[in-house]
Amino acid sequence: MTDSTTENAEGAESAAVCSAKGCREAAVWVLAWNNPKLHTPERRKTWLACEEHREHLSQFLGVRGFLKEVVLLEEWEGRRDGSAADR
Numbered sequence: 001m002t003d004s005t006t007e008n009a010e011g012a013e014s015a016a017v018c019s020a021k022g023c024r025e026a027a028v029w030v031l032a033w034n035n036p037k038l039h040t041p042e043r044r045k046t047w048l049a050c051e052e053h054r055e056h057l058s059q060f061l062g063v064r065g066f067l068k069e070v071v072l073l074e075e076w077e078g079r080r081d082g083s084a085a086d087r
Ligand SMILES: [Zn+2]
Pocket: 018, 019, 020, 023, 024, 025, 049, 050, 051, 052, 053
């Protein structure tokens, strides 16, 4: 997405927003997933989700067998400490 008002080229973790389409809520959850057809097994793609969309997004990934983990954002950031979300 290219939104002219914000520059989030590097490290946008302070403005973590839900990944659900059209949602501007602050993200609370991180959904870590992996598509085995595209990614190596240890690779983790991440989606961010607000409280409302966590279930919707995790179901979307879950039915495809992609979903690996659902973690609180603050816990996730504590784990990776600084490395930007890979999307
Ligand atoms: Zn949302």
